[in-house]
Amino acid sequence: MITATRYRAQVEINRQSQLGEEIAKAQAAISTGKRIDKPSDDPIAAARVAEIRRAQADQTVWSRNIQTAKSVAAQVDTAMGTAYDIFNRVKELTLAGASESVSSIDRQAMVQEMSSLRTQLNNLQVETTPTGQSLFPVDAPLLVSTSATQRLPATTQRSTMFDGLVYTQGVASLDWAIGAAIDAISTDDVATRRTLADASLANIDTAINHVTNQRAAQGVRMAQLDTAAETVEAAATQLTEERSSLEDTDVAATVMKLNARTLSLQAAQMAFAKVNSNTLFDYLR
Template sequence: MISGTRYNLTLEINRQLSLAQQIAYGQAQISTTKRLQAPSDDPVAAARIAQIGITQVNESAWNTNLANAAAAASRADTALGAVENALGRANELMISAANGTLSAADRSTIALELRSIADELSALQVTKDSRGNDLFPSSAPTQIPVGDGLTIAAVGTKADIFQVDTSSGPQDMAAIIGAAADALDANDPAAIGQSLDDIGAAVQHAATEHGKQGARGNRIDQFIDGLADSGLQLKEERSGLEDTDVTAVVAKLQSQELTLQAAQAVFARVNQHTLFDLLG
């Protein structure tokens, strides 16, 4: 009888200790807002949370890269807009100068403006990015990592943008405009006609390159949007695996605390009996 009673008491003590541990665990879940207090609580969920964490770190780095790429692409788009405007103005000037009725003074005035445009184009070639580096690289464009095994170029090279294929071979935009100014100063009809053709080719080339730059910017925006969607999905999945459902845990805690209190009360009453009471 005594042995059986001791066995029952031991079972009851262990049951109450287990309840107390469960209550402490629930309280820790609430205070830390984390459902898992150790990987062993749910190894499968813990492994997935670790994988999500690595992906989130990678995506944070890719987002930083994309922000820099977007800034460079925007600056390049602005520069190419200025190139188009400058070439458009040069084209207007050459069309007006090609009619052959202008005086030497008029041609000189147009040539002076053309040289100013050539200087502007030369300055645009060496536009700097936010870090003070050349926006348009002289060599291959920098490939920026933006995903797992994915890279993009935010801008084209200097040669891609400012070298124009003309009937007389590749020429620099600024040099084309400078040659047009020289043709006007020399009043050389053949050279003026050639310059007009070359400037027309430069206008078309600039429009094409500006379109390519717009496509680069759109692609960067698509990557940014894709990472934003991925980030939300990962955050929601991680929250579902990791975060405490406070309402559910509080309800369970209240039930466990009531059970423990009742068990302790019964245990206290039972153990008020003496050994002789138990023997009797």
């Protein structure tokens, strides 16, 4: 009789201890906002959270890569816009310099400005990013990892942007077109100057079209990077939401569980105290 009573008492103590642990766990979950403190709390969810954590680390790296690439791409687009403006100005100067009414002094000033624009164009070829990378690399541009399966360029090769244009006179560079315009305006004979200027204007139009096409291609690269950024952001949001659903505390449900466990423990303690307040003589009656 006494042995059985002791056994039942031990069982009740163990049950109350379990209730106390569950209450403490619920309180910790509410306090920290996390329902999983260790893998044993929910092995399946904990394993998935670990996978999500690794995926989020990858997403962070890809997002950083994309932002860097977008910065470079924007700088490239600005440089291409500058090249476009340079050739539009060269065209204006060539048109003005071809006129028979323009003075020699004025033409010299035009040539000086064209030479300055030519230098500016050549400087664009060797322009670098804030980190020292070539804006227009000599070799093929590095591809930036934007996901586990995708790599994108932020710019184009220098030769693609500045060389290989097909003019009436043959294949040459952007720089050559400005040099030809300078030669045309520097010519004193009016008839010859007009002939050379007309040819230069055709070359300059070719150069403008080339720069326009290159800038359009750069726009495609920028759009690809924007899309990649949106994809990474969407994936990051999805991972965050899934991790939260697995890891975060459902406060309302946990409070209800805490209250229920607390009431159960209080009732058990009161019953246990009442039962064990009896003496041996009470059991022998």
